Amino acid sequence: MRQETQETSPTAALINLERVRFSWTAAPSPTIDIKQFRVEAGKRVFLRGPSGSGKTTLLSLVAAVIPPDKGVIEIAGTDLSTLQGAARDRFRADHMGIVFQQFNLLPFLSVAQNVTLPCRFSSARRQRAQADSGSLEAEVCRLLLALKLDAGALLHRPAMSLSVGQQQRVAVARALIGRPPLVIADEPTSALDTDTRDAFLELLFKEIDATGASLLFVSHDKGLAERFDQQLDLPTLNRAETPGADMTLQDR
């Protein structure tokens, strides 16, 4: 499976930011001002920083949800600025799975509908998902089971009837379906208690490893940091005069 998602060679940068600057309209100073930031394919990266330091903003830039004011963002070798309008959104559907802190699911859709949501917006992703298990539904079941969810009972239940921990795992299934090369997680564990959190991380890592995707993981929780290949401190990265990777990447 792994080789299919590796569109770039293992040492090539999956994420590459250069001289990226971004300010929210009302903000007096840029929220993001990064000289350079690279994540190599297949790596698990831990991003931390105090509240309001711009972690979610950086993820929005990487996910092509908002465009930077200045600079270049390359994902899997594609310069995001070359993509126009809906093509940016299709690129995100093709290449990324995203998990938020909580309230990840559309409450009125069923679990299955939530998991297959990205497949509505990217046919490539749908085809990959179908190829993985023969059918979309079978792949959803496989993922839910792999994430220790009772697929048979939950598949057609409305998402709002699930517990928070179950919802987070359904969100992971959605992020992983169709094996996108990049999984972005914005504090996915902060709504979980410690036991659930550890189990959740375990499953997340296992599935990420199975697909060979890179993981960009944001958290306040320093205790999690050692489980990742790389750790980043956003405020340091943000102020860095020299390429951020050199100062903040602590390869294990």
Added chain:
Amino acid sequence: MLDIAWQSLRNRWSTALLAVFAIAISVALILTVDQVRRDARTAFVQTVSGTDLVVGARSGAVQLLLYSVFRIGNATNNMSWQSATEIAERREVAWTIPLSLGDSYRGYRVLGTNQGYFTHYRFGRDRQLSLSDGVVFDDLFDVVLGSEVARELEHKLGDQIIIAHGTGSVGLATHDNQPFKVAGILAPTGTPVDRTVHVSLEGIEAVHVDWRNGMQVQGEGTSADVIRDMDLEPSEITAMMVGLKTRGTVFRVQRAINNYRAEPLLAILPGVALQQLWDLVGVAETALLAVSAVVVLAGLINLISVLLSSLAERRREMAILRSAGASPGTIFRLLCLESTLLALAGIVAGFVLHQLTIQLVSAILSTRFGMDLPSHLPGVSELLLCIAILVGAIIAGAIPAWRAYRQSLADGMAQRT
């Protein structure tokens, strides 16, 4: 996409249902107002056909039309029998129907006329009056009842009735001494004829033998047999309908009557007078339609406000959709779809409500009044109205959709509530 819109609406079904309900009511209202307006016109137009001129004492054309043909309101003056005879004898004239109004029977108008009424009067598309029972009057004290009169008052052939002086419904002096006998009952026509009690002109004279200047002379109860021997030629009538040999002479005859020397008369063409009536009624109709349109507008504004107020709590939904790969354009279309679904449901429900109302009204009309409204298949104008409202709703729905579009561009992935 449709399933997302649908399930999102279902999730908020109570507010969605209210919005649909508001639109449904407004749509039903405007459709029904429009329908009633057109039915009223049809009913009026169908009441008289084939009559070239209506003649009466000089007053307003609309007033003459209303009291003579529609039995609405009263004549201020009568015309003399002398003039009526002279007009009937003109060589352009094929037939005339004298109309003598002013009395009533238990709330229904009494019309004094002659046999010509039953042979020449036409309604609808050139339909003639027909009897469902009995015969046209051949005795002085015979009456022919309109279908509704007979049904409502449960009269059958041979029943005796006593006519009241004046046209109110209570407290009237009655012509007790001259009871009439039901000789015939007319088939339903869907026109004011159904609500009319027909007697001969002489019959009208007979009941007024004991009346002088509209007051009953005490103690002078002339018996029916004495009256039969009297000369009962009327001295005046209320109005007359005139049929010409050729339509081409209508303006000549009209001018001649309007310039009549002996007394001031007015001759009208029913179609022209109807048009004048529409011009008068048109203002009220337009006002009614305008009010209905405003109600529709209120329904649409409600739709906008329901969607707008839902946007704040749905920011997260939008962020989730965007993170899964939905473009702001998709968000825009999703909201447009929602408003269109709501509007469509409202319009369909409104249409059904309107049809039910009409069915109910025509059921009541036909069982209680024997009136057959034209069958109400959805007409072009109803369809156009519905389409216009739908287009309005789509435009209205674009407002919250645009707001959601702007929001989803500005929000990024931040999970802010």
